Structures are given as C-alpha cells and as structure tokens.
Amino acid sequence: MSLDLTPPQLSATEEARRQIEICNACRYCEGFCAVFPAMTRERAFADGDLTQLANLCHNCRGCYYACQYTAPHEFALNIPAALAEVRVDSWERLARPQALARLFQTHGVAMAGALVVALAAFFWALAALRPETGAGFYAYLAHNTLVAIFVPAFLLPLALIGLSLRDYWREVGGGRVRLSHVLRAFDSAARMKNLSGGHGEGCNFEEGDRFSDRRRVFHQLMMYGFLLCFASTASGTVLHYGFGWEAPYPLLSPPKILGVPGGVMMLAGTAGLVWLKLRATAALGAVRVWGGEMAFILLLGAIAATGLALYGASGTALVGPLLAVHLATVMVLFLLMPFSKMVHGFFRLAALVAEAGKPAPAGGGE
Amino acid sequence: MKDWPETFDLAVVGGGNAALCAAITAAEAGASVLVLEGAPAPYRGGNSRHTRNFRCMHRGPMFPLTGAYEEEEYLHDLMLVTKGKTDEGLARLAIRSSEECLPWMQAHGVRFQPSLSGTLSLSRTNAFFLGGGKALVNAYYNTAADLGVKIAYDAQVSHVHLDGDRIAWAEAEIAGHPVTVQARAFVLASGGFQADLDWLARAWGPAARNFLIRGTPYNRGVVLRDMLDQGADSVGDPTQCHAVAIDGRAPKYDGGIVTRLDCVPFSIVVNRNGDRFYDEGEDVWPKRYAIWGRLVAAQPDQVGYALIDAKSIDLFMPSVFPPVKADTIEGLAAQMNLDPQAVRRTVDGFNAACRPGPFHPTELDGLRTEGLEIAKTNWARPLDTPPFYGYQLRPGVTFTYLGLKVDARAQVHTAAGPIRNLWAAGEIMAGSILGQGYLAGFGMTIGTVFGRIAGKEAAAHVA
Numbered sequence: 019m020s021l022d023l024t025p026p027q028l029s030a031t032e033e034a035r036r037q038i039e040i041c042n043a044c045r046y047c048e049g050f051c052a053v054f055p056a057m058t059r060e061r062a063f064a065d066g067d068l069t070q071l072a073n074l075c076h077n078c079r080g081c082y083y084a085c086q087y088t089a090p091h092e093f094a095l096n097i098p099a100a101l102a103e104v105r106v107d108s109w110e111r112l113a114r115p116q117a118l119a120r121l122f123q124t125h126g127v128a129m130a131g132a133l134v135v136a137l138a139a140f141f142w143a144l145a146a147l148r149p150e151t152g153a154g155f156y157a158y159l160a161h162n163t164l165v166a167i168f169v170p171a172f173l174l175p176l177a178l179i180g181l182s183l184r185d186y187w188r189e190v191g192g193g194r195v196r197l198s199h200v201l202r203a204f205d206s207a208a209r210m211k212n213l214s215g216g217h218g219e220g221c222n223f224e225e226g227d228r229f230s231d232r233r234r235v236f237h238q239l240m241m242y243g244f245l246l247c248f249a250s251t252a253s254g255t256v257l258h259y260g261f262g263w264e265a266p267y268p269l270l271s272p273p274k275i276l277g278v279p280g281g282v283m284m285l286a287g288t289a290g291l292v293w294l295k296l297r298a299t300a301a302l303g304a305v306r307v308w309g310g311e312m313a314f315i316l317l318l319g320a321i322a323a324t325g326l327a328l329y330g331a332s333g334t335a336l337v338g339p340l341l342a343v344h345l346a347t348v349m350v351l352f353l354l355m356p357f358s359k360m361v362h363g364f365f366r367l368a369a370l371v372a373e374a375g376k377p378a379p380a381g382g383g384e
Numbered sequence: 385m386k387d388w389p390e391t392f393d394l395a396v397v398g399g400g401n402a403a404l405c406a407a408i409t410a411a412e413a414g415a416s417v418l419v420l421e422g423a424p425a426p427y428r429g430g431n432s433r434h435t436r437n438f439r440c441m442h443r444g445p446m447f448p449l450t451g452a453y454e455e456e457e458y459l460h461d462l463m464l465v466t467k468g469k470t471d472e473g474l475a476r477l478a479i480r481s482s483e484e485c486l487p488w489m490q491a492h493g494v495r496f497q498p499s500l501s502g503t504l505s506l507s508r509t510n511a512f513f514l515g516g517g518k519a520l521v522n523a524y525y526n527t528a529a530d531l532g533v534k535i536a537y538d539a540q541v542s543h544v545h546l547d548g549d550r551i552a553w554a555e556a557e558i559a560g561h562p563v564t565v566q567a568r569a570f571v572l573a574s575g576g577f578q579a580d581l582d583w584l585a586r587a588w589g590p591a592a593r594n595f596l597i598r599g600t601p602y603n604r605g606v607v608l609r610d611m612l613d614q615g616a617d618s619v620g621d622p623t624q625c626h627a628v629a630i631d632g633r634a635p636k637y638d639g640g641i642v643t644r645l646d647c648v649p650f651s652i653v654v655n656r657n658g659d660r661f662y663d664e665g666e667d668v669w670p671k672r673y674a675i676w677g678r679l680v681a682a683q684p685d686q687v688g689y690a691l692i693d694a695k696s697i698d699l700f701m702p703s704v705f706p707p708v709k710a711d712t713i714e715g716l717a718a719q720m721n722l723d724p725q726a727v728r729r730t731v732d733g734f735n736a737a738c739r740p741g742p743f744h745p746t747e748l749d750g751l752r753t754e755g756l757e758i759a760k761t762n763w764a765r766p767l768d769t770p771p772f773y774g775y776q777l778r779p780g781v782t783f784t785y786l787g788l789k790v791d792a793r794a795q796v797h798t799a800a801g802p803i804r805n806l807w808a809a810g811e812i813m814a815g816s817i818l819g820q821g822y823l824a825g826f827g828m829t830i831g832t833v834f835g836r837i838a839g840k841e842a843a844a845h846v847a
Contacts, residue, residue: 044642
C-alpha cells in the first residue's frame with residue numbers, strides 16, 4: 019500500500035515540507051540543535067521558513083539516528099538529507115549567476131578544471147610579468163601586480179555574496195539586525211554549538227549512531243587555520259603599507275607567526291574532513307553535491323600545503339613554480355566563493371543572526 | 385532445527401529497554417549474553433523506541449528534573465490512575481529504585497534534555513531522553529555491543545521450554561532459520577500482545593479489528609502465551625488494553641507519538657451519527673487523553689470526529705496530517721462522510737447552550753454549557769468562526785495489561801513455585817504494578833528497574 023501512496027517526485031522544498039510537518043508533531047529532537055526549537059514557532063511552513071531551517075541545520079545527523087520514522091517506516095523521514103537539499107538549492111537559487119553555482123556546487127571536476135585554467139594563467143603571468151627587481155616571491159611577481167589581480171578577485175565575489183545574502187534575508191523574513199544578534203551568531207559559530215549534539219559529545223557523522231566530536235574538531239582546525247592564514251596576509255598588507263616592511267618576512271614576524279600555524283591547522287583540518295567524509299553515509303546529506311564538497315575541501319588543503327611548501331622552499335628554484343600553484347589555488351577559492359561550498363559560511367552566519375533575532379520559541383500546548 | 389553454536393550464560397528474549405537493561409547488567413557482572421530481538425535492526429527496541437521519558441523519584445533537583453518528587457507522592461499518583469490495582473510492594477520497589485536508575489542510565493549512554501515544549505507540566509516528575517526513546521535504545525545497543533553482548537535481530541522466539549522448575553532451552557526462528565538456543569538462564573522482556581489483532585479481537589470483541597496499534601508490530605505476545613500455556617502465574621486483566629484516541633488516518637502500526645491529537649478539549653466530538661457522547665472539557669488533556677481511546681472504542685464503528693473552529697485551531701500541538709477544512713459546518717460534515725443535517729443540529733444545540741465568560745485554554749476555566757444532556761464543563765465556546773476543521777479519531781492501542789506475575793526479584797513462578805532460571809521485565813510483567821490506567825513515563829521505569837534486577841539475578845544464578 020505504501021507504494022501506491024508514494025507521492026510523485028517532490029521538489030526539495032516540497033519534500034522538506036512534508037517531512038518537517040511530521041517532525042513538528044513529534045519534537046523529540048528539540049535538544050539536539052537550533053533547528054527543532056525554531057520549528058516549533060510554526061504550524062505551516064512557507065518556502066522561506068524551510069530555507070531558514072535548512073541553513074540553520076549543520077547536518078550533525080543526530081535527529082536521523084534518533085528518529086522513529088526513518089525508512090523502512092512509511093513516513094520515510096531523513097531530515098538531514100531533506101534540509102541539505104533545500105540548503106544547496108538556496109545557495110544555487112540565490113547566487114548570481116545561478117548557472118555557475120549549479121556547476122561548481124555539484125561538480126568537483128569543474129573546480130579542478132578552473133584550477134587548471136588558473137595554473138596556466140599564473141605560469142604565463144610569472145613568465146610574462148616577471149619584474150626586474152624584488153626579493154623573495156616579489157622577485158617573481160611584483161607586489162603591485164599581485165594587488166591588482168587579487169583585490170578585485172576577492173572583493174567582487176564578496177559583493178556577489180552580499181547580494182545573495184540580501185535576497186536571503188528577504189526570503190526568510192529576517193528582521194532588523196542588532197549587535198546582540200550578531201554576537202550570538204558569532205558565539206554559536208565560534209564554538210560550533212550546533213554540532214555539539216546538545217550533550218557536548220558531538221554528532222553522528224562518521225560512526226553511525228555513535229557520537230563523535232571529530233567533525234567539530236576538524237572543522238574548527240580548518241576554519242581557525244583559514245582565519246589565521248587570512249590574518250597573516252592582512253598583517254603583511256599592514257606591514258607593507260603601514261611600516262614599509264616588505265616580504266619576505268622572517269619566522270618571528272606577524273605574517274609567519276600567524277601563517278605557519280594557520281597553514282598547519284588547515285592542513286590537519288582538511289585531511290581530517292576528507293577522512294570523515296569518506297567514512298560518512300552520503301545519503302544523509304545532499305548526495306548530488308558530494309563531489310563539489312569534496313573538491314572544495316581538497317582545494318583548501320591544497321592552499322595550505324602549497325603555502326607551507328612555498329615558505330619551506332624559500333631561496334630555492336622551486337619558489338617560482340610553487341608560487342604559481344599557490345596563487346592559482348587561492349585565486350580559484352576567491353573567484354568561486356559565491357559558487358562553492360565556501361558560501362555555506364556566509365549563509366550559516368546569516369541564518370544564525372536571523373534566528374537570534376526571532377522571538378524565543380514558545381512551546382505548543384498538550 | 386539447528387543449535388546455536390555456543391551455550392550462553394543468559395539469553396534475553398526481546399530487544400527493548402527492559403531487555404537491554406537486563407543484558408547490560410548481566411554482561412557487566414561477567415555473564416555471556418545473547419539478546420534475541422524479534423524485529424529487524426531498523427525496528428529494534430520494541431515500544432521503547434516510541435517512548436520519550438522516564439518517571440523518576442528524586443529528593444531534590446537532579447538534572448534534568450526540577451524540584452523533588454518523593455516516594456509517597458509518586459505512589460499516590462500511581463494509585464490515582466490504577467485505582468488501587470497495583471502490587472504495592474512491587475510499586476514501591478519500582479519507585480524507590482527509579483532514583484538510582486537515572487545516573488545508571490547516564491553512565492550507560494542515555495542523555496537527557498530539559499522538558500520538551502508543551503510538556504512543562506512533567507518537568508518535575510519525568511526525565512526526557514535527548515532524541516527520544518530510539519536514541520536511548522541506540523545508546524544501550526552500543527553499550528551492550530561494547531560489553532560483548534551478542535545481538536540476534538529478526539530472532540522470533542516461539543517456545544521457551546519449561547522442564548520441571550527450569551527453562552531448558554528456547555526455540556527461535558532467526559532470519560527465517562529455526563534455531564535452538566541453549567542458555568543457563570533466561571530473561572523474558574518481549575512486551576505485551578497488543579500487535580496481535582486476533583488476540584485483541586478474542587479479548588475485546590470484533591471491534592478490536594478497527595483499533596490502530598500505536599507501537600511496534602512485533603509485540604505479538606508469543607512468548608507470553610507460551611508461558612501461560614505452560615502454567616506460569618499471570619497477572620492483569622486479560623480483556624483490557626490501554627488505548628488513547630489518535631488521528632484516524634494513522635498507519636495501522638507504529639504511528640507513534642505524532643498521531644496524537646490534543647484538540648479534544650477545544651472541540652466538540654461527535655460519533656458516526658453526528659451526536660456528542662462525552663464531556664470534552666472534563667479536565668485538562670494530560671489527565672483525560674487516556675480515557676478517550678475507550679470512549680471512541682465504544683462508539684459505532686469505533687470512530688469519533690473532533691470539530692473545531694478557527695478560534696481554536698492554534699491552541700494545541702500541530703497534527704501530523706492536516707485537518708479536514710471547510711467554510712461551513714455542513715461542508716465539513718460532508719467531507720467527513722457525516723450527515724450534514726445531523727451535525728448541524730448538534731452544533732446548533734451546542735452553540736445555543738454556550739454562555740459568555742472568560743476563556744483560559746491552559747486551565748480549568750469553568751466555561752460550561754447550560755441545559756445540554758451531555759454538558760461540556762470547560763472551554764465551551766460556540767463553533768461559529770469559519771473555517772471549520774475536523775479530525776477523525778480512532779482508538780490507538782498502546783499496551784495490554786495481561787502479563788507474567790513476578791516477585792521482587794523479577795522471578796517468574798508457576799503454581800509449584802519459582803522457575804529457578806527465569807526472570808521477566810518490562811511490559812510482559814508490568815501488569816503486576818500497572819493493573820489499570822497509565823502514568824506517563826512509568827513503563828520505562830518498570831522496564832529499567834526490573835530489567836536491571838532480572839539481569840543481576842540471572843548473572844548471580846549462573847556465577
């Protein structure tokens with residue numbers, strides 16, 4: 019009988035709505051994360067409500083393993099996958115142009131292709147634009163050339179993400195933003211509260227129904243490593259323009275003190291995330307973007323590895339080729355920010371800020 | 385028939401909360417343990433997978449419980465629902481032991497959360513499992529596996545062979561293959577018989593075929609029947625089951641918590657003929673939901689219809705299926721296959737009997753009808769604001785009362801005395817304590833307390 023009742027192919031949003039309405043009549047999972055308390059505000063779910071819930075969800079999978087209604091039960095709930103599909107859909111729908119997001123979110127090979135193009139471009143640049151003077155890697159590409167290439171490559175994608183977030187805010191009905199909302203969102207992201215499982219023992223990512231904190235640990239290594247590397251670059255800029263202190267920098271300088279540990283953390287974090295992703299059940303996420311997600315993690319790992327290698331190769335003939343490879347990976351990351359998994363950080367923060375701005379969830383009667 | 389290759393110290397029949405508490409306790413005491421779970425792995429855990437909390441005695445605040453809940457109050461609450469149909473000695477044992485169970489549960493992987501939204505009334509008495517009963521079941525299966533307990537899924541025990549005052553072996557079918565299980569001790573924790581509709585129909589009458597079964601389809605009482613046939617002492621009314629009124633569109637089995645409907649106090653409820661049959665506003669819903677299964681079961685075709693108007697639709701927990709909706713009472717009745725004129729007359733009569741006054745959805749507001757043969761004594765507001773909504777109600781069976789009589793060591797007896805190597809825990813013996821009615825979270829208390837006792841006794845027996 020259940021076969022006859024199987025609805026025709028639902029869109030990601032329709033399927034999520036079907037599942038969330040069943041979910042909202044149960045509420046056993048309220049303690050796992052922010053999604054379930056947020057759900058109790060509604061009895062009916064508009065598309066924007068589902069977009070918001072989907073971007074609040076960190077895919078910890080606690081609710082899947084605790085659920086009485088997963089397949090083979092006829093309700094066939096798989097909330098982590100349903101919300102993952104809506105989440106990726108929202109990143110694609112709100113991106114501009116959408117086609118680029120659909121391409122790079124889904125296909126790891128597209129990202130690899132972009133990397134090949136970037137590599138070719140930088141090897142050409144190193145050959146064609148090599149300055150007559152300069153120390154360290156500025157001997158290969160002048161500081162002004164680097165700035166001229168990377169500042170727009172960083173700022174333009176950020177501007178596109180800004181436009182997406184504006185649309186997101188409208189879609190989910192976000193209210194006026196207060197500093198307290200932003201602080202609460204950053205606090206949550208800084209500690210990855212929503213991957214704690216509610217009990218602090220982590221999520222159900224790579225070991226079935228057993229809890230593990232590995233995903234939170236590796237993600238934070240990667241994220242804080244990335245932020246340290248970003249701070250390293252920023253500190254270099256400040257030293258360069260503010261103090262006239264130009265690269266190469268010694269080990270005991272802000273760019274190196276920040277960048278070397280940052281690179282090592284990124285490398286460890288990305289290696290861990292790759293390992294977890296290979297062990298985790300793909301069907302509890304958005305299956306169609308598995309390749310795109312994996313390519314994104316590998317890209318971050320490649321940035322860290324080539325950055326560290328570049329430092330290690332100081333003064334050798336390898337600096338030139340390593341510089342080209344490193345710059346190419348960074349360039350692909352920057353240009354694809356609005357179209358790759360990188361965008362999840364921006365949407366996640368927006369969702370956390372929007373959630374912080376909503377009234378505290380009120381319980382239903384019984 | 386094939387013999388299981390090894391002889392275990394303990395074989396546990398069943399795979400829910402009580403079974404796992406017994407298996408874990410025995411394994412920690414050094415026993416080799418086999419768990420025979422009748423369901424396939426995705427449905428493991430019996431009715432425990434549908435539970436959500438544990439009623440726990442405590443003398444002061446103790447996470448996640450607030451305040452204190454002492455033995456006498458707990459027992460008083462039990463006496464109220466069972467109307468004295470309980471073995472007070474066993475009841476006090478369950479209540480007293482519940483306090484030490486909470487830390488034991490945490491030490492074995494169960495995690496708790498503050499009271500769920502809509503259940504604040506239980507925050508003092510009931511500890512809610514983080515993620516619900518299936519999360520608890522998962523934690524116990526992991527703990528058991530780490531202790532070396534062997535788990536056989538899809539293992540349906542058909543016969544537990546009584547030879548004198550001992551159980552000699554058990555016959556089971558594991559994944560379709562007949563197997564004889566040898567063990568030095570046995571614990572029966574295989575639940576009640578509520579999923580066997582034929583048995584229900586014999587006990588209750590043919591109307592039982594229209595009942596929905598809220599929990600697992602695997603609790604068919606095969607081992608219970610087998611033990612009763614071999615002369616085991618029984619307890620509990622064999623004709624009774626605990627039923628609540630649930631959404632009539634729920635699956636036949638395993639609909640669980642989401643099929644509940646909390647709308648009755650804000651509705652009028654009519655039967656197949658369009659007539660009201662009971663005071664919908666007699667008391668707050670947590671104190672009344674348990675009687676509505678029986679009330680609906682007594683109506684023609686075992687069905688009721690709760691009718692609500694737009695004023696009240698947001699006053700209760702969301703339903704799993706959307707309500708039937710119409711702009712007129714007649715339209716609503718027609719959509720629910722009721723006689724529109726009959727329903728119209730009932731609603732008109734009810735509306736005319738309503739009196740103005742303050743309405744308080746969360747407390748007994750005394751807003752009652754006047755002059756009706758069947759009064760509504762609280763929350764009586766006319767159904768006058770479209771759109772109108774309707775839910776079909778059917779009895780949903782939660783558990784049955786007939787079980788094995790046990791003593792304070794959870795041991796099973798025959799007229800000749802105790803069966804030396806047989807213990808029982810959980811729903812299969814809960815009738816000893818819960819002779820009538822139900823107290824939220826008490827099934828898990830009985831299962832945990834007697835599961836642990838059974839495991840300890842069985843391990844001591846084989847040591």
